[in-house]
Amino acid sequence: MKNALTFAAVAEAATGLGLLIVPSLVVQLLLGEQLTGVGIPVARVTGIALIGLGIACWPGPALVGMLTYSGAATLYLAYLGFAGGLAGVLLWPAVALHFFLTALLIGGIPRTLRE
Numbered sequence: 001m002k003n004a005l006t007f008a009a010v011a012e013a014a015t016g017l018g019l020l021i022v023p024s025l026v027v028q029l030l031l032g033e034q035l036t037g038v039g040i041p042v043a044r045v046t047g048i049a050l051i052g053l054g055i056a057c058w059p060g061p062a063l064v065g066m067l068t069y070s071g072a073a074t075l076y077l078a079y080l081g082f083a084g085g086l087a088g089v090l091l092w093p094a095v096a097l098h099f100f101l102t103a104l105l106i107g108g109i110p111r112t113l114r115e
Helices: 002-021 021-030 040-057 063-082 091-107 109-114
Strands: none
Touching: 002 021, 002 040, 021 040, 040 063, 063 091, 091 109
C-alpha cells in the first residue's frame, strides 16, 4: 500500500505542477479544450491544491502538505488581487483566511516535531 500511496502522491504533485506552470496545455491534453479567462487562475489554484495533496500523502507529517497549500494559496491569491487585476468580493477574505490558517499551521510545527 505504501508504494501505491507514494506513486499517487508523485502523480498528483506532477499534475499539480503542470497546472501551475502550463495550465492551458494540461487542460488541452486532459480535456481537449482550450483554457481561457478566469479558468487559468482557477486551474493554477487547483494545481497548488494537488501539490499540497501530493505532499500530504507523502510519508511524513500531513501538516507539511496543508502548510504548502495554504501558504502558496495565500501568496497566489494575493498576487491575483495586487497584480492580476482580479478581485471578487471574497478574494481578500480568502487571502486573510489562508494567511491565518498558514500562521496556525506554522504554530503547529513544534508540536508535530515532538511527536
